[in-house]
Amino acid sequence: MADDKKLTPRAEDFATWYNEIVQRSELADYSPVKGSMVIRPWGYGIWENMQRALDDMFKATGHENAYFPLLIPMSFIEKEKAHIEGFAPELAVVTHAGGKELEEAYVIRPTSETIIYSMYAKWVQSYRDLPILINQWANVMRWELRTRLFLRTTEFLWQEGHTAHASAEEAEAETLLILGLYRKFMEEWIAMPPLTGLKSDSEKFAGAVRSYSCEALMQDNKALQAGTSHFLGQNFAKQFDLKFQSVEGQEEYAWNTSWGVSTRLVGGMVMSHGDDDGLVVPPRLAPAQAVIVPILSGDDSAPVLAKTDEVAARLRDLGVRVRVDARDSLSSGAKYYEWERKGVPYRIEIGPKDLAKGSLALVRRVTPEGEKRKAFVPEDEAIAGLPGRLDAFQAELLDAARRRRDDATVRGVSSVDELAEALDGGAGFVYTGWSGDAGVEGTVKERCKATIRCIPDEEFRSGETPAKCVSGEGAAVHEVVWARAY
RNA sequence: CGGGACGUGGCGCAGUCCGGUAGCGCACCUGCUUUGGGAGCAGGGGGUCCCCGGUUCGAAUCCGGGCGUCCCGACCA
Numbered sequence: 001m002a003d004d005k006k007l008t009p010r011a012e013d014f015a016t017w018y019n020e021i022v023q024r025s026e027l028a029d030y031s032p033v034k035g036s037m038v039i040r041p042w043g044y045g046i047w048e049n050m051q052r053a054l055d056d057m058f059k060a061t062g063h064e065n066a067y068f069p070l071l072i073p074m075s076f077i078e079k080e081k082a083h084i085e086g087f088a089p090e091l092a093v094v095t096h097a098g099g100k101e102l103e104e105a106y107v108i109r110p111t112s113e114t115i116i117y118s119m120y121a122k123w124v125q126s127y128r129d130l131p132i133l134i135n136q137w138a139n140v141m142r143w144e145l146r147t148r149l150f151l152r153t154t155e156f157l158w159q160e161g162h163t164a165h166a167s168a169e170e171a172e173a174e175t176l177l178i179l180g181l182y183r184k185f186m187e188e189w190i191a192m193p194p195l196t197g198l199k200s201d202s203e204k205f206a207g208a209v210r211s212y213s214c215e216a217l218m219q220d221n222k223a224l225q226a227g228t229s230h231f232l233g234q235n236f237a238k239q240f241d242l243k244f245q246s247v248e249g250q251e252e253y254a255w256n257t258s259w260g261v262s263t264r265l266v267g268g269m270v271m272s273h274g275d276d277d278g279l280v281v282p283p284r285l286a287p288a289q290a291v292i293v294p295i296l297s298g299d300d301s302a303p304v305l306a307k308t309d310e311v312a313a314r315l316r317d318l319g320v321r322v323r324v325d326a327r328d329s330l331s332s333g334a335k336y337y338e339w340e341r342k343g344v345p346y347r348i349e350i351g352p353k354d355l356a357k358g359s360l361a362l363v364r365r366v367t368p369e370g371e372k373r374k375a376f377v378p379e380d381e382a383i384a385g386l387p388g389r390l391d392a393f394q395a396e397l398l399d400a401a402r403r404r405r406d407d408a409t410v411r412g413v414s415s416v417d418e419l420a421e422a423l424d425g426g427a428g429f430v431y432t433g434w435s436g437d438a439g440v441e442g443t444v445k446e447r448c449k450a451t452i453r454c455i456p457d458e459e460f461r462s463g464e465t466p467a468k469c470v471s472g473e474g475a476a477v478h479e480v481v482w483a484r485a486y
Numbered sequence: 487c488g489g490g491a492c493g494u495g496g497c498g499c500a501g502u503c504c505g506g507u508a509g510c511g512c513a514c515c516u517g518c519u520u521u522g523g524g525a526g527c528a529g530g531g532g533g534u535c536c537c538c539g540g541u542u543c544g545a546a547u548c549c550g551g552g553c554g555u556c557c558c559g560a561c562c563a
Contacts, residue, residue, distance in 0.1 A: 333523035
C-alpha cells in the first residue's frame with residue numbers, strides 16, 4: 001500500500017519534494033497547456049500579498065502603474081540587436097488573426113522594453129517630461145525548453161518597471177534604488193536574504209549596459225536569481241528615438257532602466273522555508289496567518305463554535321488574517337496536517353477543556369528550539385499576543401535563512417579545483433577572485449556546473465579582495481560569487 | 487533539443503514479460519457511531535487503461551507512430 005500522506009523528504013530528493021509541495025499544498029497545478037501552470041487560490045493569495053507590498057514600495061518611491069499591450073510588433077523586438085539575439089529562441093509569435101495571415105507578425109511579450117520605450121518617445125519632448133517612472137503588472141511568455149512550477153514557466157506573472165531619465169547618473173541611481181528595494185522586500189517579507197551585486201557580461205540582460213541582481217540561496221544550496229534591475233544606458237532610447245531637449249537646448253537621448261520580479265518569488269519562498277511536513281509561509285505573506293480549529297464534541301459543540309467566532313473576530317480587529325476551519329467531516333488531526341502542509345504560521349485550537357480553563361492552545365508552524373509544540377495560553381493573552389508572535393516568527397525565519405546562507409558560504413577559494421571540491425562538498429555561494437575574462441566563466445561552468453551569480457556589492461565582499469583569478473592566470477579584478485543555479 | 491523513467495477511476499499504484507469479463511489503497515457519496523495529531527463500521531458511485539494506427543476470434547498487455555509529465559544535461563530576463 002502506498003503511503004501518500006507524507007512528502008518525499010528534502011534530503012532524499014529535493015526536486016521531487018518541491019513538486020509535491022507545490023501541488024499538495026495547493027499553490028499550483030499543471031494545466032492542459034504545456035509548460036504553463038494554474039496558480040490556485042492559496043498560491044495566488046501569497047502572490048497578491050507580494051504584489052501589494054511591492055506596489056506600496058514602488059508608489060512610495062514615486063512610481064505609477066500603467067498597462068501596455070500583450071502583443072508587440074515583431075519589428076520592435078528586432079530593433080535592439082542584443083535584445084533580439086537574447087530573446088529570439090524563446091518567442092511565441094502570433095501570425096494569424098481574424099481568419100487571415102497578418103501582414104506583420106506580433107510577438108507575445110517576453111518583456112516590454114520595446115513597446116514601452118516606443119511610447120515614451122511620443123510622450124517626451126523636453127527634460128521637463130522626465131523622469132518617467134512607470135511600472136506594469138503583467139503576464140509574459142517565454143518558450144523555455146524546460147519548465148518548472150513557479151521557477152520557470154512558459155507564461156508567468158511579474159511586474160516590470162521601465163523608467164526614462166535625463167542623465168546616466170540619475171538612471172543608475174534608479175537602478176540601485178530598485179535593487180535595494182527588492183532586497184528589502186525579500187528580507188522583510190519573504191524572509192529570504194539575497195546577495196546583491198552586478199552580473200557579469202555573459203549573464204546580463206539582453207540589451208542592458210549593466211544588470212544587477214538579487215541572488216538567494218535555496219535549501220539545496222542552489223542559487224535562485226530572484227530579481228533583476230537593469231541600467232539600459234541609451235541602447236533602447238537610440239533605437240526608439242526617445243529624445244529630449246536638455247536645459248542647454250541640446251537634443252539628447254534619454255537614459256533607461258528596467259527591473260522586474262516574478263511569480264518565481266513564490267518558488268523561492270517554498271525552497272527557502274519549506275520542510276518535510278510541507279510549506280512554511282512567512283506571516284507577512286500568508287493569506288491566513290492563523291487558522292482556528294474548534295474541537296467539536298458531539299452534543300455540546302455550540303459553546304465551542306461560539307467561542308471560536310468570538311476569538312476570530314477579536315483577532316481580526318487586531319489586523320490578523322484568520323481562517324476558521326469548522327468542517328465536521330474531518331477529524332481535528334486531519335485538519336492539523338492539512339494546514340501544516342499549507343504552511344499557515346499559527347494554529348489555534350479551541351475545545352471544551354480550553355473553555356473550562358479560559359485558555360487557547362497555540363501551535364506555531366515551526367516549533368521553536370526547546371519548546372513544546374502546543375502552548376496553552378490564557379485567552380486574552382493569547383489574542384493580544386498573537387501579532388507579536390507572528391512578528392517574532394517572521395524574524396526567526398529571516399534569521400534562520402541568513403544563518404543557512406552564511407553557513408553554506410565559502411570564501412577565499414583560489415583555484416578551480418578547490419571551487420569544484422567546495423561545490424561537490426555541498427557549498428552554496430563560493431567566493432573567488434576573477435580576472436574579468438569571460439573564458440574563465442566558460443571553463444568553470446564546464447568543470448563545476450556553476451556560474452558567476454554576481455560581483456557582490458561591497459557589504460557582501462570578503463575583508464580581503466583576492467589577488468589572483470581563480471583560473472590561476474592573471475590578477476583578480478573582482479571578487480565574484482559562484483554557485484550552481486536554478 | 488539529447489539521455490533516462492513514466493502515462494491504468496480524483497490521487498498513489500498492481501496487472502503488461504506470458505493477450506481472454508479492469509483490480510487494490512486513499513479520496514468521494516449515504517447512514518450510524520465518532521472528533522484534543524491523518525476515525526470506525528455498513529452500504530454505494532465513479533475508469534474511451536494518454537492518443538492514432540496495426541496484428542489477432544479477442545489488446546491495458548504485442549508492434550509502429552504521436553502526445554504529455556518528471557529527472558539529468560544543453561538552453562534560459
